[in-house]
Amino acid sequence: MAKAPTVYDVAAKAGVSIATVSFAFRQPHRVKDSTRETVLSAARELGYLPSGSARGLARGRTGVLGVFSFDYYADDEAGSAAGPLTAAADRNRDYRYYPVYGDEVQRGMALQCRARGYALLTGSATEMSGNAQRIQDLAGQVDGLAIFPNVVSDEQLRLIAQRIPVVELSSPGEVRAGGQAHVSVDNESGMRALLDHLIRVHGFRRFTFLDAQTSSPDFRGRSHFFAEALAESGIDAEVASHIVSDDASPWAAAEVDRLLADPAGLPDVLVCVHDEIALPMMDELERRGISVPGDVAVTGFDGIVAGRLSRPPLTTVRQPMEAIGRSAVDMLIRAAEGSGEAQTQVLPVELMVRESCGCSG
Amino acid sequence: MAKAPTVYDVAAKAGVSIATVSFAFRQPHRVKDSTRETVLSAARELGYLPSGSARGLARGRTGVLGVFSFDYYADDEAGSAAGPLTAAADRNRDYRYYPVYGDEVQRGMALQCRARGYALLTGSATEMSGNAQRIQDLAGQVDGLAIFPNVVSDEQLRLIAQRIPVVELSSPGEVRAGGQAHVSVDNESGMRALLDHLIRVHGFRRFTFLDAQTSSPDFRGRSHFFAEALAESGIDAEVASHIVSDDASPWAAAEVDRLLADPAGLPDVLVCVHDEIALPMMDELERRGISVPGDVAVTGFDGIVAGRLSRPPLTTVRQPMEAIGRSAVDMLIRAAEGSGEAQTQVLPVELMVRESCGCSG
């Protein structure tokens, strides 16, 4: 790359001051038409491209929003191996559940950024260390940052939130960390609507809840309202021990073993804390010749795309992922542009009755 | 947000110079242990977060790569309306084909950026004007830029490529624009493998090619090799008039009308230039009671997720989307870090024989 021309070069070539060059681009109306023409064409001839860093530094804002996530499907070896990149390598990846929850939320953010004239900077955590460094670098480059739960320590989060608006893409924890903004969904209504359906329509009485090993405010909330709602209905539930979500098949197999070993027999329904637990469970059950929903019903939570396409289609509670992303962006922009602090927001969910609960398509 | 502490504040608090603060962060080994401790803890207490803009400006690089795309599903009204964001609004979107080709490529870029320690800045074009502005802003903030075809004028592209490494995510055009880097796939082999299968295994003789209205080097390549390969086999093909890809149902209905109106009857197979034409065609055919592949076979190109889940599953040629994205990132980084110019690269494709061609699952 040849040395990049700057405002100085353009100014010299156009025979004006650098301020005029800047104005010609940023406040065209403040410059005489003919002057603007001169400047613009000088810029064109030189191949002038304004430096984002310099602009950002001078203005104190970058026009960029950030999002930091954890990519469950990421495979660091693929990246470092630098081996031949083939179609076969691609195919071997497990994209059964892609796009997942976070992908759809990020998509919502991208769309809203686009609509609002911002760019979106994405970064994601690594299995390895160095995440603190990564996220600080990211935070230093944006006007506002959205963060998925469980990817950043509270300390880090507080540090960053002190400098730029931050919104967590989850429910607030049980203990509200001082004023931290959140965009979340109404887990309570969702869980209650789901259980209401299972109890009233299907008459289920024996419930098993499949929880995730990775804890999060949302998961804890669902678990909590599951128990609460059942208790109110005078039903006792069994809460399965934590599920390892690291590796798909092993835990599902183990869990089915556990269910089968229960002398009391299978429960009426497996209520899973999220779709990515429900889907592999259905697969594993089918593999063992156990019919869903014939022998046992299964439900999820989130409403990822894969659940619509599974067999049977998954009954679940759908989060408005795109809206979550859009909402986060709006909050960040509002806060970044000074119109008030970011506030926590709770979006509605929707019960999606499909076939895995026993309803007919 | 309180005024952000800077190196100066940290330096003052730690009783050192700003150079030492910088060193403490960027070249820890060059600073005495005790000094580093002092600096770091001063920084922590102050809640110091380095400014990305300032770093970028001083270093001449940002550690960020960019990608500019066009989002076909984007709905600007949803963004500007700022109406209530509900689950229902989300559900009404047509995500049948999501994630599309570009989403998977971007995913590959994100993964590789992560692996290489870069962040990824995403921007996308608008139906409206102002794209030149958007992309220049984007380009000004990154060390390298990947661009999808048909979203940026050649002039813009040249301007940007003059300043930072740029790679186009498509085949080079027929007329190679001077040295512009590309990451693309072997459309010729893919199309030939597909036709070979259709001719040899299924004995098809009557082919119709469904082209896209939006032209691109890849689409033109596929169209070209389709005709060439058939000609070599002594088969004559009919190339359907351009298909409007703007709105799904209307053109598909019109196209089916056209096919039905042909006194010669249906062709043996509809070879579509990409999956997003093949899929709606299959839907429309089914709607009219025309069996695929019973009455007419259909094939696609790209290998998007939706094609695996359609009924029947779509026979297509799969591009290694993730690898394309990863490869683009590697090229950009190589070029940005000065180890040579970005070069064009052609990745292999793979014929995915599924059921829409008449093979049995």
Place this chain on the structure above:
DNA sequence: TTGAAAGCGCTAACAG
């Protein structure tokens, strides 16, 4: 091992 000082390229008062 640390400090002084010169930029990096642009924006935005403030003058004129």
Place this chain on the structure above:
DNA sequence: CTGTTAGCGCTTTCAA
């Protein structure tokens, strides 16, 4: 309408 000028916050020689 245009020019002068002072930063924006950090990195990086070059000296000490």
